[in-house]
Amino acid sequence: MSDKIKNIVVSVVFIFIITFFFILSIITDDVELSYSERRNLAQLPQVSWDTVLDGTFAKKFNQYVVDQFPFREEFRNVKANIHFNLFRQKDNNDVYVVGDNILKIEYPFNENSIIRAAKKFNDLQDKYLKDANVYYSIVPDKNYFVAKQYGYPSIDYEKVVSIMNDNITDMEYIDIFDCLELEDYYKTDTHWSQDKIQDVVNKIATQMNFSDRLQNVVYEEKQIPNFYGVYYGQLALKGKPDTLKYLTNTTIQNASVLNYEDNTTTKVYNMDKLEAIDKYDVFLSGAVSLLKISNPNATTDKELIIFRDSFGSSIAPLFIDAYSTITLVDIRYINSNLLDQYIDFKDQDVLFLYSTLVLNNSVMLK
Amino acid sequence: MLFSSIDFLYYFLPCVIILYFIVPNKFKNFILLLTSLFFYFVGEPIYVLLMLGTIFSAYVHGILIDKYRGTKLSKIFLISSIVITVSLLGFFKYTDFFITNINEIFNSSIALLKIALPIGISFYSFQVISYTIDVYRGNAKVQKNFLNLATYVALFPQLIAGPIVRYTSVEEDLESRKHTFEGFAQGATRFVIGLAKKILIANVLGEMCQDFRLCDDKTVLFYWLYGIAFCLHIYFDFSAYSDMAIGLGRMFGFKFPENFNYPYISKSITEFWRRWHISLSTWFRDYVYIPLGGNRVGKWKLYRNILIVWLLTGFWHGADWTFIVWGLFFAILLMIEKAFLGKFLEKLPSIISRFYLLFLVMISFIIFNADGMGQAIQDIKGLFGANGVPLINDITLYYLQSYLVVIIIAIIGATPFIKNAVLKLKENEKMRKVINVLEPIVIVLIIVATTAYLVDGSFNPFLYFRF
Incomplete structure (x- = not known):
């Protein structure tokens, strides 16, 4: 592949990925619960002048987009695999595996x-x-x-x-x-x-x-x-x-x-x-x-x-x-x-x- | 908003890129300014007015300095501009530090103001000062278009954690710049590399440093592990931000200066500071050190100049004695190198001079990261077992095993080995084509991996946001 084509491919791929997930995030329905994490997922926060000015809206919005990101479970799985198999880390978010037992570090x-x-x-x-x-x-x-x-x-x-x-x-x-x-x-x-x-x-x-x-x-x-x-x-x-x-x-x-x-x-x-x-x-x-x-x-x-x-x-x-x-x-x-x-x-x-x-x-x- | 966050990467950035590239050229600066103000507003809703006020002050002062060029008034307006900018920086960043110290010295009880530090104020204040000084010196043309000056200062890629882009570096780009696939692809690649350095390396090592701090069962080996991990963490954290900033700038047609050049391969402290946070050290060199006389003065004045510059460098990093001691530590080392050690180091085998550099830099960063001088001394004593900790235990072995691969990757990544290997391979035309095929694949894989870490809600603070 020539430098010129590579530059076009890199540019298009980069823009495509970030735009694709942007659009997907907007059009997919929000989920209320994460069964795997045992918790309620953040929902779109209410906007008001007070929450915008004191910064709470931005914080809640950030949590919302993380929680509602498309293919969330699959991405979490990718992260755990990188953590354990590529970086050879011994735990992922303090959770570790011994045989087929899953445990969490208490320390x-x-x-x-x-x-x-x-x-x-x-x-x-x-x-x-x-x-x-x-x-x-x-x-x-x-x-x-x-x-x-x-x-x-x-x-x-x-x-x-x-x-x-x-x-x-x-x-x-x-x-x-x-x-x-x-x-x-x-x-x-x-x-x-x-x-x-x-x-x-x-x-x-x-x-x-x-x-x-x-x-x-x-x-x-x-x-x-x-x-x-x-x-x-x-x-x-x-x-x-x-x-x-x-x-x-x-x-x-x-x-x-x-x-x-x-x-x-x-x-x-x-x-x-x-x-x-x-x-x-x-x-x-x-x-x-x-x-x-x-x-x-x-x-x-x-x-x-x-x-x-x-x-x-x-x-x-x-x-x-x-x-x-x-x-x-x-x-x-x-x-x-x-x-x-x-x-x-x-x-x-x-x-x-x-x-x-x-x-x-x-x-x-x- | 962090560059390494879902809301920046998958909401803000695509919107900015789409808006920026669909509007005609004459509106591109306006779009960048508007989106940059939004970017800053999200993190600092109120302080956006402070930043706009600082820009307006620089704009008016620039015009007045230029208008009265050659007269005393020009100098007065320069001084006024610097005083206003430094006073704002001083007020927001250092007031409580001074009050605390006055209270301790005079046993008084003046109430602290507890003002939140506006994000990026240390960076944009220095940019504004560089602009007015450069206009005064005739190194830069006065910017009569407020929109262009505001775009320069507020430009979101470099607004909150540098590099400290000098006005002269982007003067031409602000008026007219080329947008090419080559530039965009280089920028995107650089941004993605920065993202990987930040999320996959710096954050992981940051977690280890945090675990070290919480651990009650420290050992000599753990102190060394912490020292090494923190050196790598701060380098990958800060240089990653610079990579992302430079990359984003390149996507929009700007060429920002480099901020890091593999500092850990240096053989002396003098060389280290030519490779570490280059935009800050050159700023101090050009606007403080050289005006004080630089090297072209007697021995004692040279030492005085070094001391002033490094006191200021330390203090710039934060309103705390640890940062001042950190700056002084480098001042003393630089004086010693200037006096005799520098020439001696040149004659030594490079492995020895590199170990000399790495050890002293590690000590400096242990001071830098300590919560007060008491903790810094404890941490340094810990390296030598002087605080009674054992040599090694199971907890240390756990952290060593768990972080060894990341540390090895980080050590390799802190050298130019990979970059040189790729450049060498690219000299062969066939290999160049293969690498060109691999590059987009690697970029996709890195985006997937970094997104996975972000979605999992991992540890993600930026160290240099506190400066």
Whole structure:
């Protein structure tokens, strides 16, 4: 190709590409949700003199055009491939792959955050739980099982436990680290798989003295295929989905769940959430500040309160046979000073169940 | 609006190119001015008036300097023009710095003004000053067409982060310029290369520097990795912006001066500053150093001149003591080289003089990037294990493994190796034709790759926007 033709080709190609995507961006319909990234995509911002002059319109417009760019998913896939395969980088936006497991780096270790969480638990106990039997347990995130071995930065898990033990007063610690392994978690998601946590349930039940009430409980396993977990979308590479499994029996099927946020009642496994961005929301309808599970088949009047994060959603159903009611409190979404307006604290069993991910970022606990 | 952003690349740029090339020649400057003002308005809605005021001041002063040429009034108007421009720059950029230092020295509590720094003010102020001085010196004809002068100052490719284009460099182009496929293709290629340097190299290394700062488990090796990565990051970040600016200018028929010439292959600090941010160093040379007497003075006056120029260079980069120390660091090194080291370096094997240069430049950029002198000293001590950190740990190994390929690509890209290899191959007619076929393909691949990074919403700040 002569220099002259090359110059024409380069000029035309350059103008064509930028104009093509400009026109395509304008004519294609805006999308509301990104299922892979689990978030709402930015929409065209409203124009006003105020937003133009204070610069917020420009910022929002920039976010809008990035979010609504044509072939967004394909471009994210190209980026991830360059990152991993050309630049040989070990993570993409902190997400990495070990075998067929997708994980997200949790680093740096925030010692103050762990202390803050412990103090928060102490404060809650002082305020509401003086007469209760209070236990706490820590769920290791997936990095615990592989990060060190494969040379990825991770938090100091032993230190998390020791800081919590040193700072928490009058609560009994239930160590579940040994009950878990990497295979107990979804490959594409943060969470543990409900069908793999029987050891955790047994350990907690034994230490909290309700194992006898779970002795003869049997479950039927149900499966929901094509579960793409939260890390799958963040990784942006093509891969196999998980199967979401859940355990059920007559007690669980008969139980009802009261959502204090909107005063609605649902089933323990909310199948409407299969259409939501995150299928894991099938477990107790996902992120809700305050829930009460009532068990009409209960043979006991014992009650349980679980202060929890999202790991609690899938383990709580496995405690239903042992309690008449289980109240689940997520203080990431409700100010803990308001709890006595909704909960009658007396002599319930209480479990604080939090993952290391939340403890290392405890600023979110209100 | 960043050049390396979806809204610039896929909204602003196609609109400007289409508008620019469909209007007749006599309206092209008007379109460039209008789109440049819009470009600036998007980022700085209010300060666009400040920029227009600065341009208007330069326009009026230029005419008055020319009108009263040969009289004292001409000089008075020159001084007035410089005072106004420097005062505006000083007010917006340095007021809080001076207040902070006065408060510390006199234990006073004068309230800070907390004025946001108008983007690009350091660059366009220097362009305006160069215009009035050049008119006064008779090196440039006075521009009587406000539109042309405003187009020169506000021209969006070089408005907010340089290169500091001197009026004389584009004087003729403003009146009339040729538009050819050759020029457009060269510009587009240069722009795309800049885009790749910025997004694929500078941003990735910038992420590593940010991770280093957040890391609590630093090691001696990590400090060195950071020092090297930041040197490469700042070079690729800033030279990429210059590449994009020069490329955009070329698309519209302008020939902007080069701003970088592989500075890391230099063998002395003196040579480094002939290759790094060339438009700034030549600006200081022509408008400060030479008027002070330059080299043609006694030894002590020469050192004084170097000290003044480098104090100003440091201070130009930012209202912080780290920048002043950074400037002074170079002043001292340049004085030492002028006194005796320069001749000695010439006799040394080039590998030694290159290591000398790279090490000192790395130290300078560690100071430059530090958040205060305390952090700069900590970072420099870290290079030698003087702050008690271990030699190496797993975290450092992780970052080394994760960024090694990008660092190697960056090191190769910081030398003229690839450029020389392509030029050598092009000497063969057959290879030239093959390269001509490959060039558009590579451009498409780079656009796809950089767009992919932009769509993923990666780390993307421009370092030189803060100056």
